[in-house]
Amino acid sequence: MLLPNGTFYHPTCASSQTSPVLITADTAIPLGGKGSTTNINIPGYISSARVWYASEDVLKFYIVWNPATNSPTMVIPSAADPSDASADVNWGFVELSYTGSGLFANVSYVDFVGLIMGIRLEEKAPVNGTGVQMAQGLQTNAIKSICDGLTKQTGIDGLEWEKLCLADSKGNLLRVLSPSLYISDQPTAFENLWxxxxxxxxxxxxxxxxxxxxxxxxxxxxxxxxxxxxxxxxxxxxxxxxxxxxxxxxxxxxxxxxxxxxxxxxxxxxxxxxxxxxxxxxxxxxxxxxxxxxxxxxxxxxxASNWYSKFVHQFEGDGRGYAFAYDDVAPNGGADVSGSVSTGNPGTLRIFVGGSG
CATH class of the missing domain: 3.30.920.50 (Beta-1,3-glucanase, C-terminal domain)
Known part of the structure; x- marks a missing residue:
């Protein structure tokens, strides 16, 4: 985990820790208001990482000893569990790897749609073209638009699409679960779709x-x-x-x-x-x-389609962002709808929180 002072923090616990315990270290990096920029320097290489964002509250992470791996394991927030400590928080993440081979990042909605964000990758001293790649992410009011579409689809086929939409404790739309995440708790859902x-x-x-x-x-x-x-x-x-x-x-x-x-x-x-x-x-x-x-x-x-994926792409600023695991499949010369950016010559990765308009 990256601390506000720009150093890595490695949470740990004893082998006797069989129940998750809250990580109390201050790992939250506060952002400024609308239009502001917060600069973060990554002190070393990272692989299969996530940049987590939350609105109005901090996310709660836990650590527990995993006997299967004989090592500590982090327990991350759940988007679907109503009893999760962060269940009422609006949050999301960008997936990121930064290694000696370069930088890879993507906007992913494979599990759920939450706090809206987009990404822009700028190469260092680009050789050809502008050296800029971008995935705009979802539009500002996308969650409502997606849920309106899913509710309409439920009216057409009678399936559980509208149940993918979750509200907070005040009744405000908070996030949209992917069908695969919803099915993990409701295994018979959508069973006759295809x-x-x-x-x-x-x-x-x-x-x-x-x-x-x-x-x-x-x-x-x-x-x-x-x-x-x-x-x-x-x-x-x-x-x-x-x-x-x-x-x-x-x-x-x-x-x-x-x-x-x-x-x-x-x-x-x-x-x-x-x-x-x-x-x-x-x-x-x-x-x-x-x-x-x-x-x-x-x-x-x-x-017989993944309507969650359809509506996610419909309300993205540029139609790009993973909505299922293999959303990067495209014909030769076809449009990349996966929302990934990568380069072997990385300069700056910009992450925009709040939507593309």
Whole structure:
């Protein structure tokens, strides 16, 4: 954790600490008012880090001994648990890695939409172009707009979309949970969202070939559903693919989308592209027999779609920001909707809190 004085703090606890204990060190870095800038220098390399932001209150982090790893483990705030100590706080984060290879950051809504923010990465002495990359993040009133859209969608299909919206103790909209996070507590939610769509996909690709563009030296991968076992078989893959459930689609890491230690490169290329196609409902679209190949304007055209992702992108200033795990999948030359920025020659990363207007 980074302290206000610009040094790293490493919280720890004894091996006897079996219950989470509050980290009391002052790790909060106060920000100024609207339009102000707070400068922060990172004293060393960090990997898979987060820059956390909270409005009107500080977030509470805990430490506990983890016998599985034989080391202390940090307990971070939960966006979904109403009993969490930070449940009534408006907060969010930017994901960040800064190593000898460069800097990578992204605006992520894979788990939830909370405190609105955007990012701008400026290269040091750029060689080509302006050396500036940006992900604007969500518009200032995006949470209300997203929830209005989700409520309308519940009225159309009767599913739990409107329940993704959470209010604070005063009844004010606070955050929007992703379907995957909501399902972690409500496992039967959305279970029939893709049932009919799956039936049509499996029927179509019994007689047609589904081509997965690996976008690598593995080239195009031919896939087809075999009537004998009802599974999708892809040439050269280390596994076959069953019809995914809604839970598996939202998470992209279980069932046919699980990547085991022994998985080959073909399977590793198929998983993100196939899962993204289900989220965006492009498998039955004209041209959807090649994945990825369609532009972002073709995403979410079917009722069997991730409507959370659809509305998140709709109310982003530039349509960029991860709304599910493999939202960085895009056709060659297509628009990057993931909201990530990176460079091997980093200068300044600017994080804007409050929205893009």
């Amino acid at each position: 049932t009919s769509y799956n039936d049509k996909v499996w029927k179509q690709y019994q007689s047609q070939v589904l081509t997965i563009d690996s976008q690598s030296t593995n080239g195009n991968i031919a896939c087809q559903v075999q009537q004998s076992d009802g599974l999708l078989h892809c040439a050269g893959s280390s596994t076959t693919y069953a019809r995914p459930t809604a839970n598996e689609i939202f998470g992209c890491n279980e069932g046919p989308f699980a990547i085991s230690a022994g998985a080959n490169d073909i399977h590793k290329a198929i998983v993100p592209r196939l899962c993204a196609a289900f989220h965006r409902s492009t498998l039955l679209s004209n041209g959807g027999n090649v994945q990825p190949s369609l532009p972002a304007s073709s995403y979410y055209a079917d009722q």
